[in-house]
Amino acid sequence: MSLAQIISYYRRVRTWVQGSDAHERTLELLGGFLAQQVAGKQHVSSLHDVEFRVYSQWGDDGIIQWIVSHLPSTPKRFVEFGIEDYSESNTRFLMVNNNWTGLVMDGSPENINRLHRRKWFWRYGLTALPCFVTRDNVNSLVGDWAAGEEIGLLHIDVDGNDYWLWEAIRCTSPSICIMEYNALFGSERAVTVPYSSDFRRFDAHYSGQYFGASLAALTLLARTKGYALIGTNSAGNNAYYLRTDLLSSHMREISIAEAFTTPTFRDSRNRQHRLNYLSYDQRQSSIRGLPVLDVVSGRVEPF
Template identity: 85%
Template sequence: MSLARIISYYRRVKAWVQGSDAHERTLELLGAFLAQQVAIKQYVSSLHDVEFRVYSQWGDDGIIQWIISHLPSIPKRFIEFGVEDYSESNTRFLMVNNNWTGLVMDGSPENIYRLRRRKWFWRYGLTALPCFVTRDNVNSLIADWVANREIGLLHIDVDGNDYWLWDAIRCISPSICIMEYNAVFGSERAVTIPYSADFRRFDAHYSGQYFGASLAALTMLARARGYALIGTNSAGNNAYYVRTDLLNNDLRELGVAEAFTTPNFRDSRDRRRRLDYLSHDQRQSLIRGLPVLDVVSGRTEPF
């Protein structure tokens, strides 16, 4: 059976069991089967080819399973922040399916409270901290948990200071880094929002489109830190970086233009905070003129 047919079957079964008592266990069983299928694939033309979704918002569960199958010796520990209550995240299936341990953080104490009360929380080596992460505290928060251990995967998705947080983390050198990029900033300019410790996406602009950093900016930072861009997901919001000493014939470096994916999702809001379903170009127009920092020149300029 082809991988495409397996994924199609998986989606039908997922829809059928949604809401039933067996929902999570059925999804995890199907996800484990798909993980085995993507693991045997060697070189792929794009990370899109190995996508599937169990607990990730998009197809990132499959991408992660494929990458770790080509890096079998990396440490089985992860860090992810911006997880809300962990119902939907990029590391939960990694924890469940591969028994990785990890640290997750979210700025909402209510989210972490709900996470800790989940019936499965005791089964895994998961540390969940309620904290609003800034570039001043992120390194110490991680260092306290890491305790000089090596990390296999870091995922940053805070819809705001993502670039600045990655730049501030010095205590670890993860094998894999997953960074949310803001495709609204386009594929060419290396820009990020100026740092603000209390940045909140919908306070900065009602549309929610002014946040984070461009793929080019994150990739410049990655190269300076010793990482190579190997692709993005098909949704056009997550970029995958692997430490350069771990690259191999199946994990190859891509340029920004080759890896960039324009998203099809339409998550912008109107002034009453209602979804307005604007296109990618329309969302770009909404934030034209707002200040961005060019990470090459160091100058703040209009987007």
């Protein structure tokens, strides 16, 4: 049995040991072994080749471990927002396995309070703030925490104003930026939801499918900020951007067509807020006609 299979099995049975942190310690130990394995890979055909999951929702823990293993001088500081209570996130294993410090933010005070009560919270240099991030406050929130020091990784996953928040961050240029993209907008159109300071995914549309920006829109923004697209995860929701001065034979820029991944997950809801398991095409159809902003022309048009 491979280590990946062991982790998959252990995740299924770990609920049997609730009340103890033994399952977390075991997951982290196995994740550490996998991190060593992916670090040894010099060239990969795709970021999909190095995926594994410990605390990330998909295989992003492995991707992040592979990238940082090839960037030894990267500052060990991260910023992530849209983390809920941090039980499932893309930077938690980075914090635990690599001893990075970071800032995490979520709009729910209840989520942050739960995070503060976790048994392990005191072990790491983690700042957790309850705040609803907007393009008006995001730059100062990140800048105040960073205090002039460089950041190694930025991850934005707020299911809404992702494009606008990244655009507004001017205080830092992290080595790595991970951006959630909405694959339902397709691989060609450079579009995002129009900015709304109080955007909430399920308020915008009951299905929860109308949010964020396309991969093309985020990649155009990345270029203006000095970043190159190096891949996406196999789930088809997270895009990886590397500052262009860090590109190498290990991590090269690829095209949107190469990187785009059609997701297979089915997280849409019906009007009663229950999962209805629509296919990719059906999910697209559910938001047809809603307004999107073309970031090239600046025009709002129907999706």
